[in-house]
Amino acid sequence: MTICTPDYYNAFHCIAGDCPATCCAAGWEIDLDEDSMERYQSTEGEFGEKLCRFIRKDEDFFFFPMEHGACPFLTGKKLCSIYENLGEDAMPVTCQEFPRYFSDCGAYEQRDLSLACPEVARIFYEGPLSFGIRTFEVEDEDGEMFSEDDDYDSEQLLLRWQLIRQRDQLIRDLERRQGDVFARLDAMGLLLPDDETILSSTIAAMEPVNADWTKLSPKLLSLLESGKKEEAVQAFFREPSVNRWMVKSASYLIFRYWLDAFQDNVDTIHETGNADTEPQMRLIARSLEILSLMGAVRLREKGSFSLQDMIDTAVLFSRQIEFDDEIIAALSTSPLLSDTIPDDENDDSLF
Numbered sequence: 001m002t003i004c005t006p007d008y009y010n011a012f013h014c015i016a017g018d019c020p021a022t023c024c025a026a027g028w029e030i031d032l033d034e035d036s037m038e039r040y041q042s043t044e045g046e047f048g049e050k051l052c053r054f055i056r057k058d059e060d061f062f063f064f065p066m067e068h069g070a071c072p073f074l075t076g077k078k079l080c081s082i083y084e085n086l087g088e089d090a091m092p093v094t095c096q097e098f099p100r101y102f103s104d105c106g107a108y109e110q111r112d113l114s115l116a117c118p119e120v121a122r123i124f125y126e127g128p129l130s131f132g133i134r135t136f137e138v139e140d141e142d143g144e145m146f147s148e149d150d151d152y153d154s155e156q157l158l159l160r161w162q163l164i165r166q167r168d169q170l171i172r173d174l175e176r177r178q179g180d181v182f183a184r185l186d187a188m189g190l191l192l193p194d195d196e197t198i199l200s201s202t203i204a205a206m207e208p209v210n211a212d213w214t215k216l217s218p219k220l221l222s223l224l225e226s227g228k229k230e231e232a233v234q235a236f237f238r239e240p241s242v243n244r245w246m247v248k249s250a251s252y253l254i255f256r257y258w259l260d261a262f263q264d265n266v267d268t269i270h271e272t273g274n275a276d277t278e279p280q281m282r283l284i285a286r287s288l289e290i291l292s293l294m295g296a297v298r299l300r301e302k303g304s305f306s307l308q309d310m311i312d313t314a315v316l317f318s319r320q321i322e323f324d325d326e327i328i329a330a331l332s333t334s335p336l337l338s339d340t341i342p343d344d345e346n347d348d349s350l351f
């Protein structure tokens with residue numbers, strides 16, 4: 001099996017109690033996998049009772065709800081009481097894996113780290129401009145090479161190879177070009193004409209993941225509607241190092257989302273002959289627009305924009321946007337299909 005990671009993947013280690021914005025209080029419910037559920041339901045004593053008391057069910061899914069915006073098992077020292085009482089392997093898989101994510105394309109697996117973790121964001125933005133990619137082979141436990149490519153024919157495997165090559169070339173091309181990140185994407189053909197109301201209606205429809213987004217969201221909408229967006233974003237890009245960080249953000253987004261085009265196109269590639277990567281292009285461009293707006297609002301409030309501001313901005317962006325499939329779908333939508341997105345007069349939340 002082929003594994004692909006960014007070169008900073010192994011540099012990450014959770015800093016637990018020293019974390020400035022622990023994922024245990026990010027505002028997310030904690031999904032519970034089957035093994036964890038079985039273990040919690042068979043745990044005896046007071047702690048076992050507490051575990052069972054907090055389990056909730058939503059259709060076929062089990063989860064721990066938030067208590068005042070945090071996991072009910074987060075201790076006063078910002079540590080996990082499941083870890084403390086039962087050991088690391090008793091934590092839900094969601095918690096053990098975060099901030100890592102895995103995306104499979106047959107016998108090719110992309111492993112990445114999410115900017116929703118402030119330690120990942122620190123490592124990422126403090127690092128060099130160049131987005132290094134490591135690729136290596138692993139064997140199964142019996143020492144046999146295994147392949148999950150039997151599910152795909154040669155045309156589908158060629159599609160995967162083309163997308164991997166495109167992804168890597170896009171990142172290299174982005175890094176070697178001059179100009180701000182949007183000019184670079186434009187020169188690379190990755191910026192498509194867009195309808196700005198999609199951005200504002202999507203932001204307006206988002207359910208805030210935490211209090212920071214609740215405060216920020218009306219400011220983003222107000223800037224979008226003020227007619228001063230261009231001026232504010234230009235001021236943001238004039239801040240030292242901002243363009244460098246935004247180019248890095250674009251590399252992160254290309255790496256994270258480009259290969260999703262494999263699953264989007266694998267069933268239709270025989271008829272179309274070409275991969276449609278428009279959803280990925282729109283998602284990358286609109287994500288950068290949102291990051292720029294967030295940066296512009298922060299700059300207006302603080303008068304300057306530091307590395308820590310970039311880290312905080314990326315963490316909030318990722319927590320609000322990247323873990324919600326419906327937001328990702330809305331940001332990937334073509335303007336021609338956007339009539340499914342509510343306009344400003346429609347109060348019904350999409351999410």
Ligand code: SF4
Nearest residue numbers: 014015019023117119
């Ligand atoms: S956000 Fe990252 S560093 Fe902080 S507790 Fe979670 S995994 Fe650890």
